[in-house]
Amino acid sequence: QIMRQKQIRSPLIKTLDYFQRQLEEKDPQQYFAWPVTDQIAPGYSKMIKKPMDFSTMKQKIEDDSYKTLPEYADDFKRMCDNAMTYNRSDSVYFKTAKKLLRGGMKLLSQEKVEKLAPYLK
Numbered sequence: 001q002i003m004r005q006k007q008i009r010s011p012l013i014k015t016l017d018y019f020q021r022q023l024e025e026k027d028p029q030q031y032f033a034w035p036v037t038d039q040i041a042p043g044y045s046k047m048i049k050k051p052m053d054f055s056t057m058k059q060k061i062e063d064d065s066y067k068t069l070p071e072y073a074d075d076f077k078r079m080c081d082n083a084m085t086y087n088r089s090d091s092v093y094f095k096t097a098k099k100l101l102r103g104g105m106k107l108l109s110q111e112k113v114e115k116l117a118p119y120l121k
Ligand SMILES: COc1ccc(C(=O)NC2CCC2)cc1-c1cc(C(C)=O)n2cccnc12
Pocket: 030, 031, 032, 033, 034, 035, 036, 037, 040, 041, 082, 083, 086, 087, 093
């Protein structure tokens, strides 16, 4: 049988895994853990054309779909923007998205990435 190929994690994948874990911790109620359905959010798929959630991002990391950190940051930003578009500003979802976005941008900020850069080679 084919020997199970040892999972060699590229530096980028290891970095994205690290960021993902940090970001998921900012969503303890797991509102962003799975795709939002029209059942729980009426009219969602009509309003939000490019849905995104942490499980989809995780799958894309595993599939090596992200070639750069900015690509990953774009999906994260879109996930937060979607929540701040569909939900009212006084909702728990809007507020969590705002906190996520602020924390995420700090984490993905230049100086943090520069510190990690040597390991990303
Ligand atoms: C995967 O999405 C979800 C999963 C679980 C829950 C949830 O447990 N909501 C309880 C808090 C009051 C019911 C909410 C959501 C949820 C996320 C969202 C987002 C992210 O917009 N949302 C919007 C309207 C209604 N529900 C939601």
